[in-house]
Amino acid sequence: QQKKHGIVVELERVRLEKSQAEIARKISQGQLTAVLKKRLKEARIVGVVLATMSSVIAGLWWQADLQKRSAMQQSIKAESSETNLKISALTAASEALFASNKEFDALLESLRAWRKLQQSSSVEPETRMRVVTALQQAVFGVKELNRLEGHSEIVWGVSFSPDGQLIASGSRDHTIKIWRPDGTLLQTLNGHNGAVTSLSFSPDSKTLASASLDNTVQIWSRNPTKGGFITRPKVTLNAHEHWIYSVNISPNGRELATASKDGTIKLWNLDGKLIQTIGGHKDWVNWVSFSPDGKLLASASEDETVKIWQRDGILVATLNAHKGGVTSIDFSPDGQTIATAGRDRTVKLWLRKYNSQNDQVFVRQTTLKQVASVVWSLKFSPDGKYLASGGDDNIIHLWNSKNRTLVKTLKGHSDAIASLSFSSNNQLLASASYDKSIKIWSLYPPQLVTLLGHKDQVLNVSWSPDGKLIASSSRDKTIKLWQRNLSDYHQTSTRLYKTLTGHKDGVSSIAFSPTKKILASASYDRTIKLWDHNGKLLKTLLGHKDSIMSVAFSPNGKFFASASKDKTVKIWDLQGNLISTLIGHGDQVNHVRFSPDNQIIASASDDQTIKLWQMDGTFLDTLSPHKGWVLGLSFSPKDRLLASASWDNTVKLWSWDGKLLKTLLKGYSDSVNAVTFSPNGEIIAAAGWDSTVKLWSLDGKLIKTLNGHNAPVLSISFSPDGQTLASAGDDNKIILWNLDMKDLLRRGCSWVKNYLQHNYNIEKKERMLCEEILRDK
Template sequence: MTSVLGLITFQQYRRAEASRKEAVTEEIKALSASSNALFTLKQEFQALIQGLHAGRQLQAATWLDPETRLQVTSTLGKAVYFVREHNRLEGHTGWIRQASFSPDGQTIATASGDRTVKLWKRDGSLLHTLKGHRDGVYAVAFSPDGQTIASASLDGTIKLWRRDGTFLITLAKHQNKPRTLSFSPDSTLIASGGDDETVKLWKRDGSLIKTLKGHRDAVFDVTFSRDGTIASASLDGTIKLWKQDGTLLKTIQGQGRAVSGVSFSPDGQTLASADLDHNVRLWKRDGTLLKTLKGHQDAVYGVSFSPDGRMIASAGADKVVKLWSPDGTLLATLVGHTSQANGVSFSPDGQTIASAGQDQTVKLWQRANSLMTIFVGHSAEANSVSFSPTGKLVASASNDNTIKLWKPDGTLVRTLKGHDGAVYWVTFSPDGQALASAGYDKTVKLWKPDGTLLKTLEGHRNLVNQVSFSPDGQTLASGSKDRTVKLWKRDGTLIKTLKGHQGVLYGVTFSPDGQMIASASADKTVKLWKRDGTLIKTLQGHGSAVRSVSFSPDGQMIASASEDKTVKLWKRDGTLINTLTGHSDLVNGVSFSHDGQMIASASDDRTVRLWKRDGTPIAILTGYEQGVFGLSFSPDDKTLATSSDDRRVILWNLTGLNLNSLLQESCSWLRDYLETNPNADRDDRQFCNSLPQSKD
């Protein structure tokens, strides 16, 4: 009887345990799906939090199948890699018009419609709430010496406070509402502007020195350059430049119906203006219009240069913050506010961006995510990417007819122009002294890294999809839509034309010993050739066009990528070893890491998959907006460069793709938020506090 009862109890336990596991599994999948949905809506911060919830549970759910674990881990990884919002300041009960950093970057002051100014530590801890205004506070600024805070309110007053929040003095009222204020570089003067159409200059003791008249509508922004020149932006559509004695130096017609913001570049030679016509404009100090930055879908309220002058941030009624380079390239769009973004500012070190929103929050964004670098600059699809042998340069080829050379930090070094049409491939020579490119214009071009065109190889009768250097750098192989592979000397002399494929040539590469050439074709095959052009073997097995082929560094394995959605691994003698499945659309590219232990595949399904040499899945890199084409491992294999149809080149840090590393990175990124934000999940905080901190 006892044994029967024991058996029943055990069966009940098993059923209960199975039900528990099923419930946990469904919850993990639901959290992961929620994270994916939030990411699609570009709410990366919330996606990261949901991904962390899923990852926490996945860590304990050891029974889950490998594919589910891979998918959930990849969802968390996507959020970790793409997130830019680092923290958020929540506590105001009204709109927030401005957030200002102290000169040492350790304190943030926020001005709100709830009639208060709040002072926060940079980690998000609330230090003080400054009360005294009788209406919404529209502007707040620290003096350059860091000792005084000024606030301007719709109650008509400007108040001065000590850094510790002690009230100092109220400046005499504007006739109408003040909207903006700024300290002079030497901290001795305060300039304010408002609805009375004037700019007023004050001493710190409250004495009014001068009233600058000339605007015909409200002054919405005022700022000093480093040399003490004052710029004022007005809803009358103008920017005015003034000396401190009140002399009008220049009136710049803003070309918009109203100018709502203005910022000097650090060197004082360029101004950025924001207007209600949805634009940011860049001007020379003499009033010459340099560039109009278009991208916002509604009025732009705030604009600011970074301290190094290499970036401009703008905030608008379309709820987003946009980051631009001074040449007008849109670098990033930061999405997260649920209502209009009113103002934007950089921290003194330039690494953090604070945006103030109508949604009663200030969002703190990191200028960069150390796990990922995105290169923005191509105006059409990015087809190919290649690391130089030293890893100090990255080359990308695009349908915009150009090749771009970048530093790994994303700095554009130069643009190579010369192809008469799309450029499909670019690669460095083994010695790094040359680049070869292939394109729509039926040519292969050789370049110096300084941009000098060395040689144009002509002979193909149709577009050229790929070009490859031999290991000794003296021979090139090119594959064309004309169904041939051509072998060339480095001086441009044609050596041999390899014929045999019945379809477009998509890929061609040399073996590491230089004795074999592999070619991939739309005829569904990979062909192996001797260097003298003799056909050795035809690899058959793919069900559709083969788009890419790659040798392992030891030369003993070949990987091929196909439109049949698979990657196949072959022995050098043509024996099929394994078929890697998982992509849901055609596979455009495949590449081995330099140590031969990892394989990367790029697909039209908007993912890159990483595999062990034996075909075991490692990770999925997701977050692309369109299909992925190019792949290149850095020389140390710690970084993977990819190029895609969304015009971007992305450098991925590959050092921590497993679940534990991603959880650690998530907790490190969210650390300040979890510790200081009143809305943070306590369980997340407790979990993250139990993990060792990753290096920032």
């Protein structure tokens, strides 16, 4: 069409030029007659035709451009939707890995989701929050700090050097690998002709002994210049007639003991001279250990006994320990306890005592019955605080060695755990597994900040406008002020600042004034108290005839409202003067809130309704589709939206004109106690009787369920910057949920830094995953 239009226009232009030339000739001849009028008329017609055709073509162009724009918009929208789906898929993968006890992999996947998020120009708020919460879950749930991968077969032995500089691992692939704790593989020692079963460092870390199924023990010397070991063994011990299962260097570093399938224990000096052969077991010997003072040896056998020996081979005691064979033993650091494990799936603790003849005896003190599989390795931490056990269930059990309780379980291996070793600083635990890997675990991983101090359920939690103070109120009749150091990026320095006393019953609700340094508290004792931020009591207000359930300030700070079991809402000024009493509810009023524009007051009641009021007390509307008590309310800070939480297991979303927009049902199995909008109005948080906090998008999609409380969650509150969500519960504690993307990224990237840098399985592009975050740290 454009081409045809151009030809027509050109033809008409030529005709016009010819007409103008003819007119000019006629004029020059003085013949301005009907010819001139005719040509002028033709010119006007041509102009109209050209204008019309141009208009038509322009319309076609505009329509084509409109279609193009629409197509581009559709393409952008589709691309945005696809991006959000990809990010959501990554966060879902992180969630699934976390649920499968693959917390380390979950952290990596959440970091990949963040990278995709960073590369995207259009991301929905709910998608961003999914990334934040996936990161938070992984960052504060991960215990695996690093993994060492390089062996091609089962890893049967692992040991930290006492100086903390090296980790040695031995495998069925016949090799010993020497690593730095950051995961750097320093060297591979080749010397054995069979599987390496056990490793032991000398106390000075200069010597390493390795035992093997090739019936030998090899002694390796530290290379003083290169940090690893001389690649040829210093000494090879050839004295056992069968496989050697265990080797242990003595605490003085001058001898070593070996245990073999030939049923004997042998004592050697480090030059390879045999000192003593100890026989007495009726079956092969799986393990041998020195006592911390070096005076005793303990041996574990398939004959179901543990035998205690003097260094000269004299038998001190025989413990009939485990049915089916004893697999592992270890002395506590003080030498007073022996831990034993067996094929009967138990761990037993034996106390070292002396009888009336001053003879040593070992009395069974405790059986740890939570173990559900054969245990292959036992190890006390150097400080004696923990006892670790690992076996066929792929799980490490960490026990408190004093009170014999299970402290935590470390999950992540995909096959049996063969060996365990603590670092000398008591911070790390290494585990070797049939899955061919060594995992390094942190014994003190990051944890969400939890505020403890209340002696009864925490009923309410609230933030000061500057985010520096958190106030909590409790059934224990106190208010606690917690001070935060906002310069501490890792949010670890939240401390108890003041405890306010004065109420004679539980303190149901607290609120900070947005404009003045005033804190209002409401109590079951029917009073409202006003305090300054230093905890000084300013005023006590009387007026309600029953327990007060809720208190809230207006956004302009000029008024505050209180809701009571006496079925009323009262409006007060800052001087404590009663402005008005709102009467209309048929049962106790549980919650009250002001709209962001200060024009509307919303109240929630046990009469299953929400009522809207003007500031002067004029009744506006009743919202009433709930089928149970309405327990909580929250106005959106930017949209004309109101959320309500109810005993009927729902959260409902309303417009200010009373129209019900959405009912959030999915995920709730019990009552919803409280609801709040995030400061940017994009997320809804709800506290449940099911002990969870749930995060929702405005269109009703469940983003995340936060699990951490051990009892119903009674109150929730976002910090003013939206980076932290505080939840208070019936378990007497407050949890601060970290939603700070920058902080979570710094924590996450710091955690996986060594893995990304040193693990040989990582692709080059993956190594760059955290480069930007670590560079800006």
